[in-house]
Amino acid sequence: MPLAFGEVRVMSxxxxxxxxxxxxxxxxxxxxxxxxxxxxxxxYLVPSPGAVAHAARERxxxxxxxxxxxxxxxxxxxxxxALVGIIGGxxxxxxxxxxxxxxxxxxFLQMVPLVAIAPLLVIWLGYGKAPATAAAAxxxxxxxxxxxxxxxxxxxxxxxxxxxxxGASRFQLWWKLELPGAVPSIVTGLRVAAGLSVIGxxxxxxxxxxxxxxxxxxxxxxxxxxESSTDLVFAAIALSSLVGLLLFALVNLVGLLLLxxxxxxxxPS
Amino acid sequence: xxxxxxxxxxxxxxxxxxxxxxxxxxxxASSGRTKLRxxxxxxxxxxxxxxxxxxxxxxxxxxxxEVEIIGGAPGVPVAQMVASGTCEVGLLSGDQILTTRxxxxxxVALYATFEVNPTAVMVHESNPARTLKDLWTGGxxxxxxxxxxxVQLMNKKxxxxxxxxxxxxxxxxxxxxxxxLAQSIFITAEPVQMELQKIPVRTISVAESGYNPYVAVYCxxxxxxxxxxxxxxxxxxxxxxxxxxxxxxxxxxxxxxAALNPAMTVEAMNISAKVQHDYVENDETAAHxxxxxxxxxxxATEVALRETAILKDAVDWRSAFRLLPEEPGR
Numbered sequence: 001m002p003l004a005f006g007e008v009r010v011m012s013x014x015x016x017x018x019x020x021x022x023x024x025x026x027x028x029x030x031x032x033x034x035x036x037x038x039x040x041x042x043x044y045l046v047p048s049p050g051a052v053a054h055a056a057r058e059r060x061x062x063x064x065x066x067x068x069x070x071x072x073x074x075x076x077x078x079x080x081x082a083l084v085g086i087i088g089g090x091x092x093x094x095x096x097x098x099x100x101x102x103x104x105x106x107x108f109l110q111m112v113p114l115v116a117i118a119p120l121l122v123i124w125l126g127y128g129k130a131p132a133t134a135a136a137a138x139x140x141x142x143x144x145x146x147x148x149x150x151x152x153x154x155x156x157x158x159x160x161x162x163x164x165x166x167g168a169s170r171f172q173l174w175w176k177l178e179l180p181g182a183v184p185s186i187v188t189g190l191r192v193a194a195g196l197s198v199i200g201x202x203x204x205x206x207x208x209x210x211x212x213x214x215x216x217x218x219x220x221x222x223x224x225x226x227e228s229s230t231d232l233v234f235a236a237i238a239l240s241s242l243v244g245l246l247l248f249a250l251v252n253l254v255g256l257l258l259l260x261x262x263x264x265x266x267x268p269s
Numbered sequence: 270x271x272x273x274x275x276x277x278x279x280x281x282x283x284x285x286x287x288x289x290x291x292x293x294x295x296x297x298a299s300s301g302r303t304k305l306r307x308x309x310x311x312x313x314x315x316x317x318x319x320x321x322x323x324x325x326x327x328x329x330x331x332x333x334x335e336v337e338i339i340g341g342a343p344g345v346p347v348a349q350m351v352a353s354g355t356c357e358v359g360l361l362s363g364d365q366i367l368t369t370r371x372x373x374x375x376x377v378a379l380y381a382t383f384e385v386n387p388t389a390v391m392v393h394e395s396n397p398a399r400t401l402k403d404l405w406t407g408g409x410x411x412x413x414x415x416x417x418x419x420v421q422l423m424n425k426k427x428x429x430x431x432x433x434x435x436x437x438x439x440x441x442x443x444x445x446x447x448x449x450l451a452q453s454i455f456i457t458a459e460p461v462q463m464e465l466q467k468i469p470v471r472t473i474s475v476a477e478s479g480y481n482p483y484v485a486v487y488c489x490x491x492x493x494x495x496x497x498x499x500x501x502x503x504x505x506x507x508x509x510x511x512x513x514x515x516x517x518x519x520x521x522x523x524x525x526x527a528a529l530n531p532a533m534t535v536e537a538m539n540i541s542a543k544v545q546h547d548y549v550e551n552d553e554t555a556a557h558x559x560x561x562x563x564x565x566x567x568x569a570t571e572v573a574l575r576e577t578a579i580l581k582d583a584v585d586w587r588s589a590f591r592l593l594p595e596e597p598g599r
Contacts, residue, residue, distance in 0.1 A: 207436055
């Protein structure tokens, strides 16, 4: 049965989004493999794509569990960061006093290097998922906070006047004008935070993860480095990027559902 | 005419800067001495005492060597650095040398600092565990460097159902805060810190539990060994004399090492040097000299690594080490 016009349009849309990045990845992998072969790079420095694929196949079960563990910490951290970032951003944006007093402190905290705080997280929270989740939240919170503040403060001044002319209360102004207007900005902050949360989780796992068959990605990387298994390190890194991409896709889906009806950034085409 | 002179000057400048740049990478430094960069796998501590003693006494200079000691830290990829030529000499454990060779890295051991593996697990005095088996079957947490062969041996022997293995950064704050935590250490280092802080601890030796590779082994790239063995003979001989001096009077050299590592006091280093004395010297070194390595020990390490499946296939352990003839001091 021939496809309906709508189905053809959707398939064409999906194909136009899928083939460019796939082609780029295939080119990158070819260049990588060719470079290893042409320059005779030893495997303990840079493994070939084939060696990485072989390592991934050999340890697929361990890597799958590792992805699941890291995804759990990263998504938990992202959720905490989203709650703290959005609520905190709303409070800071609500008045000049908060903006001038609290925002600089939040900016300062963002500059503190995570690798320096991570061992402290272990002392405060113990070993396991808690420090990794906390590390993910710490890294992810600031982009959400900053974008929430910017979004809430970016309401159109002429619309604000219209609301005030009609006697809108402070809450009505916030609920019906500022917050809806800030949603695109908040979604952008969440997109940035999605990738950062995976980085934060893995850094946390370097100091707090449990080793073994169900070790998270951070521990798999450290163990593989100790064994000089650079191919497994590469495989683990590739999968950590996949986890980041999945979180990014999830955030994009949320953005699509919230914005598609009324905002240009919600248009998938 | 001025254009020709300008061009000649420019050419000379280019040639001069090119030769200057190339001499930076040339092991035959402009001073005429052979340059050797020694990459440590940890921060400066008494475990490298003989190396620092040799440098302080001018033994390397007298041997026509320009030795640069580069301090290490947790996670420094010494094996890859030596195998790729980023540094000429590196410090590794015997098992790391075998696993690197299995992955294609041609590195060769020349001198073993510790004849007895000083790795141990430190527990609070109140911890009931007396052996590694107690730790692995007792439901506790052991903080150690992930992937260590002895840990994998214990995992294979006793299973991982009743132990949680977590990473250690080398810091002791978590260990001090949690009396149930066990931490992998060097018997010559962390227990000394605990003694000075009046925290009662016990140590469970990994060597006595059956895993005893050479540790703090000086290794080089096989290509360098084949191209400049005389320089490496002079280096090892000077290093041996440095260790002899350090073993006789470590306090003479510890102040300079402590200046490079503010986290460890001179007092702690003096105690550490006393503790490590019998790990560096034993009956074999009395017979063959400091830094001695035996075929039996290398073979045993290779067998243990295959038992844990870290090495999937047999590795030629015989070519993993070489004992160079002694060079007389200058």
